[in-house]
Amino acid sequence: MRPDARAWFDHRTTSAPSLDALDPDALLRAKRRGRHRVSVVLPARDEEATVGRLVTDLREHWVLRTPLVDELLVVDSDSTDATARVAQAAGADVVASADVLPGHGTRPGKGEALWKSLAATTGDLLVFLDADLLGDVTHYVPGLLAPLLTEPQVSYVKGCYTRPLEVPGGTVPAGGGRVTELTARPLLNALWPELAGFVQPLGGEYAGRRSVLERVPFVSGYGVEVGLLVDLLALVGLGGLAQVDLGVRRHTSQSQEALGRMAGQVVSTVLSRAGQGRAASLHDGAGGLLTQFQHDGARFVPHSTPVAVDQRPPMGSVAEYHALLVDVVG
Numbered sequence: 001m002r003p004d005a006r007a008w009f010d011h012r013t014t015s016a017p018s019l020d021a022l023d024p025d026a027l028l029r030a031k032r033r034g035r036h037r038v039s040v041v042l043p044a045r046d047e048e049a050t051v052g053r054l055v056t057d058l059r060e061h062w063v064l065r066t067p068l069v070d071e072l073l074v075v076d077s078d079s080t081d082a083t084a085r086v087a088q089a090a091g092a093d094v095v096a097s098a099d100v101l102p103g104h105g106t107r108p109g110k111g112e113a114l115w116k117s118l119a120a121t122t123g124d125l126l127v128f129l130d131a132d133l134l135g136d137v138t139h140y141v142p143g144l145l146a147p148l149l150t151e152p153q154v155s156y157v158k159g160c161y162t163r164p165l166e167v168p169g170g171t172v173p174a175g176g177g178r179v180t181e182l183t184a185r186p187l188l189n190a191l192w193p194e195l196a197g198f199v200q201p202l203g204g205e206y207a208g209r210r211s212v213l214e215r216v217p218f219v220s221g222y223g224v225e226v227g228l229l230v231d232l233l234a235l236v237g238l239g240g241l242a243q244v245d246l247g248v249r250r251h252t253s254q255s256q257e258a259l260g261r262m263a264g265q266v267v268s269t270v271l272s273r274a275g276q277g278r279a280a281s282l283h284d285g286a287g288g289l290l291t292q293f294q295h296d297g298a299r300f301v302p303h304s305t306p307v308a309v310d311q312r313p314p315m316g317s318v319a320e321y322h323a324l325l326v327d328v329v330g
């Protein structure tokens, strides 16, 4: 690791692997001193099996018992199941991604749901959590908020964790984070070695100040995490970024083929940021596609998926957004 990345890793990595490592009451005092308002956002597509328990736990701990959180929003991202109903029944606010800023249409993807969440929330601090998390993750919220509440120069905090992979019949220790290990980490290390200290650059749990999140684009699909990391590095510098060790992260995982498509979106996003305009422009025609192959018993059958970058502009550049914002404290 380069000296700057190592220095950042040593200085900006904190640890909150469980509630025992945190003092929620002290964080609540810091929140009140800073006159902060906190929004927790869960982007969710077809997460009826997990979103209800997650919302119940988070609401019980951080809305009702210790009011660190002022707003708990599930963004329903084109779900075809009962995600919205389950989330609402558990006490979350729920909005359909397609219903936010309708004048700007709707696009598929996690990043779209996250971009829209900026226009559907009012907190000056935002916490993003995946809606397919398994196990007790209530400490993730104070863990992610702590650097933002105690370090004014920190604007964006990524969670990091070990990632066992749930497979039929058991768990592969540290088997998770496949796109991270096989795609994002090598590319980031090669192109932005100052980011090499991030343990989980693609992790779906992170928190940030609205004042910076509204100044960067949001890649509409699965490239959103790597896009935010690279764009926020450029905006606030390494000193404005932090990470917190949240212990273990378990989630419902996807097939290798689905992760291949996710990797394609991550690669497209990296190339779009790495000034590889020529490579990206080469993909304008037949490119921008990821071709994968399935064998039908007789032959390989190719099938291609669009992975070209599609993104939204900084929310701060959207006129309607400012009209939507109520007085955001802090």
Ligand SMILES: O=c1ccn([C@@H]2O[C@H](COP(=O)(O)OP(=O)(O)O)[C@@H](O)[C@H]2O)c(=O)[nH]1
Binding pocket: 042, 043, 044, 045, 046, 047, 077, 108, 109, 110, 111, 113, 129, 130, 131, 132, 204, 251, 252, 253, 254
């Ligand atoms: O179009 C999408 C795809 C995913 N997600 C959500 O984004 C999070 C991470 O997505 P996923 O679980 O598919 O990715 P993985 O964690 O398996 O890498 C989950 O809460 C999904 O419900 C979403 O809101 N819209």
Ligand SMILES: O=C(O)[C@@H](COP(=O)(O)O)O[C@H]1O[C@H](CO)[C@@H](O)[C@H](O)[C@H]1O
Binding pocket: 110, 130, 163, 165, 175, 176, 177, 178, 179, 180, 181, 202, 203, 204, 205, 222, 223, 224, 225, 226, 252, 253, 254, 259, 262
């Ligand atoms: O980190 C990764 O390699 C991928 C896939 O994780 P798994 O191999 O399914 O544990 O998961 C992350 O990547 C996505 C793209 O950035 C994020 O949107 C997900 O929240 C995150 O789980």
